[in-house]
Amino acid sequence: MREEEVVDDMVGASPAICAVFDMINKVAMTEMPVLLTGETGTGKELTAQAIHARSRRKHGPFVPINCGAIPENLLESELFGHERGAFTGAVQQKKGKLEAADGGTLFLDEVGDLLPSLQVKxxxxxxxxxxxxxxxxETLRVDSRVIAATNVDLKSAIDQNRFREDLYYRLGVLHIHLPPLRDRGEDALLMAMVFLKQAAVAAHKPIRGYSAQAIDALRAHSWPGNVRELSNRVRRAVVMSEGEEITRQDLDLAGEDLQAADSLDSLRAAHQRIETELLVQALSLHHGNVSRIARDLKVSRSTLYRKLRQYGLEKFIPTGARPAGTAKITRKRAVGALAHENGAVMHEEASVGVPMEPASRLP
Ligand SMILES: Nc1ncnc2c1ncn2[C@@H]1O[C@H](COP(=O)(O)OP(=O)(O)OP(=O)(O)O)[C@@H](O)[C@H]1O
Ligand SMILES: [Mg+2]
Incomplete structure (x- = not known):
């Protein structure tokens, strides 16, 4: 994947998520609907935002609506709007979310919950x-692009006559499946680093990384709540932490499904796993300082750069410290409500490249 194709806002270097980044880049410039599927917390909404942000509609609105969270009798008017007097309580005309997304993107979350009458509409x-x-x-002409998401199996909803097959085919021409975190290799560690950096900055705590046991626990956990669970655990750990390092106890992962030694890794997989783990540990210990990491790991700087590139970890090295021509930071992470302090939501934005340093703004 070329550097320019890396998707803003999203962290990950595993082949599974790189394939998703690739798809995001491909579908962004079309006007066709997109269907996003994946377990809870895998990043469907973030993906919808990334598609919108890379589309020709990026200056238009991004309007989310959760079809599962709105009472059935209100959903039609929420989505399509109503005229004055259309029903009791409709005291004035109101635009629906679809119209509000004119010139932009409508994100239809939990699309599987749409009633049949609304599916037709x-x-x-x-x-x-x-x-x-x-x-x-009167009939309205509206220029909104639809991105729909679901974490239920629409095919079985079709079998049970709860979802229209024609709508499914219309929505799902461009389909992106967000893989569960457990299938994304070392991405959990990468994200744990990024989230730690953001949370530590927000909490004004000088936490420099994870203990070896915490890394083991992060790797062994199966993440049923996916990225959301990881992000919440890291933020909680930052609050709980009393030292410079996040421990397994801080993560509240003690004793959880630690990997059973029932299957053997191939030598190559084991080698890669150990290398990634050491690199992540060294990066967090030395705040991305290349000379110190190379000295600690007893490799030359050029070997270190090669390894970091191999595992997609070069973004953790401050830009100035990289050899010319290696990696531009094209990936930035915008962090929404990171922390609630004194009742106010702090909006922080951080660039992924530099561990534990203040953030830059997303353009
Ligand atoms: N690749 C990623 N990089 C960084 N953060 C991510 C990534 N994927 C998801 N997140 C974060 O994880 C959280 C959950 O993501 P999101 O809300 O997009 O998931 P979802 O699939 O819509 O979940 P649900 O099905 O429960 O609605 C968000 O805070 C989001 O910012
Ligand atoms: Mg969602």
Whole structure:
């Protein structure tokens, strides 16, 4: 993957997530709907935002609506709007989310929860670009791109006649599946580093990394809540931490499904695993200082750079310290509500490249 293709906002270097980044880049410039699937917390909403941000509609609105969270009787009016007097309580005309997303992107979350009558209306919008507000006579033409997401299996919903097959095919021409974190190799460690950096900065704590046992625990855990769980555990650990290092206890992962020694790694896989682990540890210990890491790991700087590139870890080296021509930082991470302090939400943004350093703004 070329550097320019790396997706803003999203962390990961595993082949599984790189394939997703690739897809995001490919689908972003089209106007077609996109269907995002994946377990809870795998990054479907973040992916929808990344697609929007890379599309021609990026200056238009990104409007999310969660079809599963809105009572059925309100959803039609939320989505398509209503005219004054359309129903009791409709005291004035109201635009729906679809209209609000005109010129931008509508993110239809939990699309599997749409009632059949609304599925028909959505299908018609996707086919013809038109819809009506509830109670309206006139037809509206709306220019919104639809990105839909679901963590239920739409195919089985189709089998049970709960989801229209024609809508599924219309929505799912471009389909991106977000892999669970347990299938993303060392990405959990990478993300743990990035989230730690952000959380430590937000909490004003001088935490420099993870203990060896904490790294073992991070690697052994199966992450049923995926990236959201990882991010929450790291933020909690930063609050709990009393030292310079996050411990296994801080992560509250003590004694959890530590890897059973029932299957043998290939020598090569074991080698890669140990190398990544050591590199992540050294990076967090030395704040990305290349000379110190090379000295500690007893390798030359050039071998170190080669290894960091091999494992997608070069972004943890401060830009100035990299040899010319290695890696531009094209990947930045925007962090939304990182911490609530005195009731206020602190908005911090951090660049991924430099562990434990203040953030730069996303353009
Ligand atoms: N690749 C990633 N890099 C960094 N942060 C990520 C990544 N993927 C997800 N996250 C973060 O993890 C959290 C969950 O992501 P998101 O809300 O997009 O998941 P989701 O698939 O929509 O979950 P749900 O199905 O529960 O709605 C968010 O805080 C998001 O910023
Ligand atoms: Mg979501």
């Amino acid at each position: 959505l299908l018609r919008f996707l086919q013809e670009g038109t819809c009506e507000r509830v109670g309206a006579q």
